[in-house]
Amino acid sequence: MNSAGKGAVTIREARPGDRPGLIRVMAEAGLSEGFLVEHGVGDPRLGDAVPRRAFGMKAFRKAIVKGAGEPWSGAALMLATTVFVAVDQEGIVVGGGVVAPSVASIHDAVAGSSARREELTLRGLADTPQMVAIAVDPARRNRGVGKALFDALVWHYRLSGAPLLHGVIEAEAEPWVPEFLNRAGFRVAGPDAFLDLTSVYATRSYLASGPGRRFFYLDLRNPGVHDWEIPAAVRNGEDGAASRSVRSAPRER
Secondary structure: OEOOOOOOOEEEEOOHHHHHHHHHHHHHOOOOHHHHHHOOOOOHHHHHHOOOHHHOHHHHHHHHHHHHOOOOOHHHHHHOOEEEEEEOOOOOEEEEEEEEEOHHHHHHHHHHOHHHHHHHHHHHHHHOEEEEEEEEOHHHOOOOHHHHHHHHHHHHHHHHOOOEEEEEEEOOOOOHHHHHHHHOOOEEOOOOOEEEOHHHHOOOOEEEOOOOEEEEEEEOOOOOOOOOEEOHHHHHOOOHHHOOOOEEOOOOO
């Protein structure tokens, strides 16, 4: 995926050799290497082993098991993470985007259904992608690089068959952030709302954005048809005995 013209960049999946540049760009955006490792961007040896989600969910789940051995392992998380980079004409990384499974939702679903642990883990690794971060080299900002990364990740998950792509922004984010997301087809949830992932796991499972934060999400199967959002007032009014604990989504910056 290319951008033509002077100073053009190419958007592609990350390779092991891109790791130093990716870490540099993310650090400039305030994201530590530890943050990347936590979200599955850890072992550079796994770079060439990342299966393409565009093969479909069934093949993707098999690839996770074959490549990682144990679907609950850190290696499985790395294999389930998608990393795109923007590189200039000299091959230098000038931007990066990371989408990783929503670990909080997987933990929550598995905790409530230990007998289906492996099945729910695989379903979570494949079907709950969270847009963790997009960062661009300061010298390349305001030139469309960030949008190109964003669009490429959305396109990738549309092809994959994943039902939902989501992320988190600060509730008081600058106005251009929700406006950009709305133009891209995402819905920006109300403050403190929950995402209802019950249809993904076939067991009651909710995900909280955390205090002072808001979800944005895109239904990849039926855009604008299925509403994944539950207002906080509705969710908090449920019978506590019938609902499981809700874990906060990982912090993004």
